[in-house]
Amino acid sequence: MLRGVLDQLGEMGNLVPRYTQPRCLLDRHAVGGCAVCVDACPHEAVTVNAGGYAVEIDPERCTGCGLCVQSCPSGALEYDLLAPLESVQQQRATAAGEATLTCSQSGAGGPQLPCLGRVTPALLTAAGGWGIPLTLIHGECESCPVGRPDVPQRLLGVMNETQTLRRATGRPAEVTLRPAVPEDGERAQKLTRRGAFSALFRAGSQQLAQRLPERPLPFVDWSEPEQRTPAEWQWRKKALGTPLPQDVGIDWPAPVVDDSCIDCPVCANVCPTQAITRNLQPEGGVRLLLDLSACTGCMACLRSCPPQAIHEQRQWLSPAFELPILLRESDSVM
Structure with missing residues (x-):
């Protein structure tokens, strides 16, 4: 019976990431546009549409490797983060406080992703915030039909970005990246019947098989401001802990504005x-505000600013996350 339930849940999956067009820099007409997702895709599944203002994903070509999501600077493309996050937490209780994630082509046991290209700094x-050592196990990336040969190198970049973000906490993430070895084939996540059903009901549609679920995400309700910030950046901030460090700079690239x-x-658009x-103020002036928590650091504003008055600031103290930051206040509109 359990096997049947899990198989049915697996059939509800969707390898194609969710695309939120209002978050796309093409839709926003940012100067220089953006094509990192097109460049990252190893199967030519991602293309820019004929109008040049959105991307399209061919579900017949998409393998779910996640490299487009990992590369997207604005969160326009994303997968569900809760499934891998819940898997890491659950493994802490069953695997001596350690956790693993492996790619579907590695032959290793344990929770699997289609490709480790799905791993992002938020995860x-x-x-690291939970204090869980995490091992990422990959297969033969050179000949992989799902991802691309440079997945391990890309993961090293993700790991470096993670450690830069966690530097403010004084507690680096314990992450190990390695290829699979024959002994990994004997590893498996052990679930009792009672434990499996208990976790199944807790997680709703979460699949408790070796492969993590591919459930489609619901559409973003753009009328709700909290939904405009991608889950990736919401979790990056959450994982820094509460309260945030008070006197240490937190690495969070965001814009500042000078007097020119x-x-x-343009920057708001x-x-x-x-x-x-x-x-716009009643007296005719302008107030430019920044919600630092919602900023993805894409720097489309910097590239698009006509007088080049915007510059990148990489570190902020924790109070900057609590209230909107006044970037600019003028007496009159030019």
């Missing part, structure tokens, strides 16, 4: 999460 930062600003609306808002 590694959360594991001409009060035009191109922002993919509406982290930048431009408010």
Whole structure:
């Protein structure tokens, strides 16, 4: 009976990532556009549409490797983060406090992703926040039909980004990346019938098989401001802990504005999460505000700013995350 339930849940999956067009820098008409997802895809499944203002994904070509999601600077492409996060947490209780994630082609036992290209800084930062050592096990990437040969190198970049973010906490994430060895084939996540059903009901549609679920994400309700921030960046902040370090700079690339600003609306218009808002004042001035927690650091505003008045600031103290930051206030609109 359990096997049948799990198989049915597996059939509900979807390898294609969710695409939220208002977050896409093409839709926002950012100067220079963006094609990192197209470049990252190893199977030519991601293309820019004929109008040049959105991307399209061919479900027949998509293998679910996640490299487009891992590369997207604005969170326009994303997979469900809860499934791998829950898997890491559950393994802590059953595997001597350690956790593993492996690619589907490695032959290793334990929880699997189609490809480790799905691993992002949010997942590694959360594991570090929970104090869970995490081992990422990959197969023969050179000949992999799912991902691409440079997945291990890309993962090293994700690991470096994670450690930079966690530096403020003084507790680096314990992450190991290695190829599979023959002994890994004997590893498996052991679940009792009672434990499996208990976790199944807790997680709703979560699949408790070796392969992590591929459930489609619901559409983003753009009228809800909290949904405009991608889960990736929401979890990056959550995983830093509460309260955040008070006197140590937190690495969170975001814009600042200098006095050459001409009060035009470009930066607010191109922002993919509406982290930048431009408010016209009754007396005719402009107030430019930044919600740091909602900023993905894509720097579309910097590239698009006509007078080049925007610059990147990489480190912020924790109070900057609590209230909107005043980037610019002028007396009159030019």
